Structure formats: structure tokens, C-alpha cells
Amino acid sequence: MIEFTTSRHNPGIDPTLHLWGWEIPVYLFLGGLVAGLMMLSGYHILRAQWDRDRAHGHYVTAPILSLVLLSAGMLTLFLDLEHKLYVWRLYLTFEIASPMSWGSWILLLVYPALVASTLLTLPDSLPRLTRMVPPLGRAASAFAARPGLVHLTGFANLILGAMLGIYTGVLLSALGARPLWNSALLGPLFLFSGLSTGAATLHLLAHLGPRAKRDDGSFGDALTSALVHWLRPPEAHTDGNRKLAQADNSFLTIEFALLALFLGGLMTSTEAHQAGARLLLSGPWAAPFWVFVVASGILLPLVLQFLQAQRRIQATVIPALLVIGGGLALRLILVSAGQASHWSIALH
Amino acid sequence: MSRYIMVIDTRRCVGCHDCVVACQTENNVPAGYCRDWITETARGEFPTVQLEIRTERCNHCANPPCVYCCPTGASHIHERGGVVLVTHDKCIGCKACLAACPYDARFIHPEGYADKCTFCIHRVEKGQDPACVSVCPTRCMHFGDAEDPLSDVSRLLASRPHHTLLPEAGSKPRIYYLT
Numbered sequence: 001m002i003e004f005t006t007s008r009h010n011p012g013i014d015p016t017l018h019l020w021g022w023e024i025p026v027y028l029f030l031g032g033l034v035a036g037l038m039m040l041s042g043y044h045i046l047r048a049q050w051d052r053d054r055a056h057g058h059y060v061t062a063p064i065l066s067l068v069l070l071s072a073g074m075l076t077l078f079l080d081l082e083h084k085l086y087v088w089r090l091y092l093t094f095e096i097a098s099p100m101s102w103g104s105w106i107l108l109l110v111y112p113a114l115v116a117s118t119l120l121t122l123p124d125s126l127p128r129l130t131r132m133v134p135p136l137g138r139a140a141s142a143f144a145a146r147p148g149l150v151h152l153t154g155f156a157n158l159i160l161g162a163m164l165g166i167y168t169g170v171l172l173s174a175l176g177a178r179p180l181w182n183s184a185l186l187g188p189l190f191l192f193s194g195l196s197t198g199a200a201t202l203h204l205l206a207h208l209g210p211r212a213k214r215d216d217g218s219f220g221d222a223l224t225s226a227l228v229h230w231l232r233p234p235e236a237h238t239d240g241n242r243k244l245a246q247a248d249n250s251f252l253t254i255e256f257a258l259l260a261l262f263l264g265g266l267m268t269s270t271e272a273h274q275a276g277a278r279l280l281l282s283g284p285w286a287a288p289f290w291v292f293v294v295a296s297g298i299l300l301p302l303v304l305q306f307l308q309a310q311r312r313i314q315a316t317v318i319p320a321l322l323v324i325g326g327g328l329a330l331r332l333i334l335v336s337a338g339q340a341s342h343w344s345i346a347l348h
Numbered sequence: 349m350s351r352y353i354m355v356i357d358t359r360r361c362v363g364c365h366d367c368v369v370a371c372q373t374e375n376n377v378p379a380g381y382c383r384d385w386i387t388e389t390a391r392g393e394f395p396t397v398q399l400e401i402r403t404e405r406c407n408h409c410a411n412p413p414c415v416y417c418c419p420t421g422a423s424h425i426h427e428r429g430g431v432v433l434v435t436h437d438k439c440i441g442c443k444a445c446l447a448a449c450p451y452d453a454r455f456i457h458p459e460g461y462a463d464k465c466t467f468c469i470h471r472v473e474k475g476q477d478p479a480c481v482s483v484c485p486t487r488c489m490h491f492g493d494a495e496d497p498l499s500d501v502s503r504l505l506a507s508r509p510h511h512t513l514l515p516e517a518g519s520k521p522r523i524y525y526l527t
Binding site for chain 2: 002003008084087089090095097099100171175177178270
């Protein structure tokens with residue numbers, strides 16, 4: 001038997017670590033979602049350039065939505081700081097070993113990329129504003145007339161979106177004192193979670209907005225379309241919404257695999273890592289993890305979107321909402337449980 | 349190049365908390381917070397019980413994760429002695445260093461910056477011992493330069509069995525407990 005007593009009583013540290021509340025998980029969720037939107041819109045901008053007669057469809061809302069959501073995310077980041085008046089210190093240095101320093105500079109670069117893609121898609125996303133403010137329309141047209149700039153915007157959104165999506169997971173995984181987070185798979189997991197929530201957001205907007213006149217790019221549908229086409233041959237005209245559902249399913253499948261590998265890696269590691277994983281698998285966070293992240297956040301939307309892609313059930317917004325909820329739940333649970341995971345000094 | 353370390357004799361520490369109060373007084377630690385603290389670990393079952401009393405604080409690690417994760421460079425290694433310090437007006441209070449510390453040795457000061465034991469560097473640079481070491485009534489605490497083979501700390505480490513806390517965390521702590 002080991003009995004451990006300590007006289008330390010620091011607020012936020014004892015009896016259990018409580019550093020980050022809702023602000024950080026909400027930023028991680030919004031950052032991941034924006035990363036997914038950026039990668040999808042960046043890819044689509046490039047596809048639209050290469051295949052000149054394709055319409056933009058519902059991807060046109062991604063840039064302006066990203067600007068709004070990322071700004072909201074950065075506000076929550078700012079709210080979390082305890083020494084807010086010194087936030088400008090982030091931009092006086094680049095600490096190469098600090099993922100948070102990487103992130104603050106990535107966020108600085110993301111904004112011009114988003115402003116560029118927003119300007120490019122403004123005539124389609126906000127046509128009334130473009131008509132009311134003619135200089136905006138002229139600027140958008142001048143921008144679209146320069147293929148080099150458009151290519152650069154597409155690549156910038158794709159690359160910076162990937163960096164934004166992955167750095168948040170790397171940031172947590174670099175904090176080795178919290179064994180639950182200490183896995184190299186956390187970065188890719190957050191990236192694919194961001195892609196799936198981004199695709200789900202576009203899917204939601206496509207359902208709520210006017211239907212696209214033409215079908216759109218089929219980014220990422222290789223995994224599900226192979227199975228779908230085996231069961232039912234493809235039709236002559238495809239629905240853009242169906243393509244998004246297929247893309248989302250590919251991201252969800254990879255996300256599920258990464259989640260399984262992440263937990264498997266922890267369970268085959270040290271006692272401290274196993275204890276961290278057990279917090280999610282069978283401990284205090286097991287119920288919300290299995291229900292909101294795995295079942296309703298990944299598996300149920302996979303099944304529903306697969307059936308929708310096969311036209312066996314009606315397409316609805318439900319899978320998209322479940323995926324978005326699952327992405328938020330994943331981050332809320334991981335940030336909260338991670339703070340409860342620790343190396344135990346009591347064993348020495 | 350000096351390397352400041354602390355060596356604490358757990359067979360002499362009685363857990364009186366003089367070091368805790370001295371630190372709070374010397375460094376104006378806000379009420380309700382502590383930069384150092386006492387732990388007691390009891391192992392076994394009666395009548396075969398072992399008890400270790402330790403005075404703990406920031407370990408001023410040689411491989412400090414709290415320094416690597418800091419996005420502004422506020423958390424840094426002092427040029428003298430390898431002491432890990434925080435520059436208050438560079439700290440943004442992001443709490444990454446608190447999450448990075450395997451010993452949970454840091455806390456957020458009410459004024460918003462990350463705070464912790466500084467090895468009383470302001471006293472050490474005047475040739476004095478840290479406040480906690482100065483007041484210890486059993487003289488169980490020793491502070492000195494590990495690079496000096498003639499220092500008290502080097503001699504104690506060479507002659508007595510000792511351990512550090514959580515060596516498997518990989519941070520290379522610089523506080524040694526004599527057993």
C-alpha cells in the first residue's frame with residue numbers, strides 16, 4: 001500500500017490539474033474545422049482552374065465562413081490567456097521548439113490566404129454585397145483574371161490548412177507530462193477530424209442553401225465510391241451533395257482508423273500511458289467518448305452517409321450535424337481527460 | 349560553466365514547513381499559493397512501514413519541457429547555473445508550461461504570469477543560499493554547484509545513495525534526494 005500526502009495547494013493545479021476550460025477545446029474545434037474548409041476550398045480552387053468550365057457550387061462559402069469561424073476561435077484563444085495585455089509578445093519571436101509559437105505564426109499567414117480566397121469567391125458567395133460595392137467586384141474580377149495568383153491562393157489554402165489542422169494535435173502531443181496526449185498520431189487525428197467536420201459543414205450548407213447547378217469535384221471519394229460503384233453503377237449526372245457525403249465518409253474512415261491506432265498505441269505503452277487511455281476507454285470519460293465521439297460522431301454518420309450515397313435513404317442534414325458534434329466532443333473530451341492524466345510521483 | 353543543484357537529505361527532513369514559509373516570505377508569494385511544499389510517502393503495511401518526507405519544488409531540469417513549449421521565450425534557462433526562470437513581462441499566461449511540467453511545479457500568479465521556484469537566484473547571485481536552505485532547522489537541504497567536485501552537493505552525491513523524482517519523464521531533474 002502507498003499513502004501519499006502533499007501540502008501543495010495551488011489553485012488550478014491541486015487537487016487535480018485544471019488549466020484549460022471550454023475556450024481551448026472550442027478553439028481546437030474551430031481551428032480544425034477551418035483547416036478542413038481551407039483544404040477543401042483550396043483543392044476546389046485548383047480544380048476549378050485546371051477544369052475551367054466547372055462551377056464553384058457550395059465551396060464558395062467556405063472562405064468567408066472560415067474567416068468568421070477562425071476569428072471566433074482566436075477570440076476564445078485570447079479569452080483563455082491569463083496575461084492578456086502581453087499577447088503581442090507572441091509576434092516578437094519565433095520559438096522553434098514550441099508548437100504554440102508555430103501556431104501563432106501559421107495563424108498570421110492563414111489570414112491573408114483566407115482574405116485572398118474570400119475575395120476570389122466573393123461574387124459567388126456574397127453577390128449582393130459585390131453589386132453594392134463595385135470596387136469589390138472589380139477587385140475580385142482582376143484577381144480571378146490572374147491565373148498565377150489564383151493558383152497561389154489555392155495552394156496556400158491547401159498547405160496552410162493542413163498546417164493549421166495538424167499543429168493543434170502536435171501542440172498537445174508535445175506536452176509529454178500528460179501521457180494521454182503523448183502520441184504522434186494526435187496531429188494526424190486532429191487533421192482528419194478537421195477535414196471530416198469541414199466536409200460536414202459544407203454538406204450542411206449545401207443542404208440549407210440553393211442546390212448547385214453542376215456537380216462538383218470528387219475530392220477524397222476514392223474509398224467509398226469504389227464500394228458504392230460495386231453495389232450500384234454510377235449514374236450519368238451526380239449530385240454534389242452526394243459527393244460531399246462520400247468525401248466525408250473517406251475522412252471519417254481514416255479518422256476512425258487513426259483514433260483506433262492512437263488508443264492502441266497508448267495501451268501498448270507504459271503504465272502511465274495505459275492509465276491515460278483507460279480514462280477514455282473505461283474510465284470517467286468513457287460514456288461521452290463512446291457515445292458522442294465514436295458512435296454518433298463517426299460510426300452512425302458513416303452508415304447514414306453510405307446509405308445516402310447509395311440512394312437507399314433520403315439525404316438529410318443529420319449525418320453532418322453528428323459529425324460536427326463528434327468533432328467538438330473529441331476535443332472537449334481529450335483536453336479535459338488529458339489534464340487528469342499524469343506521471344505519478346506517488347510511486348517513487 | 350556552473351550547474352546549480354539541490355541535495356536534500358530525506359533522513360533529516362521532518363516536514364516542519366519552515367522552507368515553505370521562508371520561501372513565501374522571501375519571494376512575496378501570494379496567499380494561498382506555494383512555490384515549494386512537503387510530501388510524505390508511506391509504503392508497506394504495519395509493522396513494516398517505510399516513510400519518506402520530502403521538500404519539493406521546481407526541479408530546474410536540465411532538459412526542461414517547460415522552456416521548450418514556451419511560445420514567447422518567457423520561460424528560459426538563466427545564463428548562470430542552468431536555473432529555469434520566467435520573465436514576467438514576456439509571459440502571456442497560456443499555461444502550456446504548466447501542462448508541460450511532469451511535477452506540476454508551476455502555477456499562475458494572480459497577476460497573470462506563470463510562477464515557480466527560482467532557486468532564489470537574487471540571493472544566490474549575492475553569494476547567499478536560497479531562503480529555504482537558509483532556514484532549515486535540521487540542515488537537511490544543501491545547495492551548490494554540481495560542476496565543482498569540492499562542493500558540498502558534489503561530495504554528498506558521491507558518498508550517499510540518492511534518487512530524483514520521475515526520472516522516466518526524461519526532463520533530467522536537478523534536485524536529488526538522499527535516502
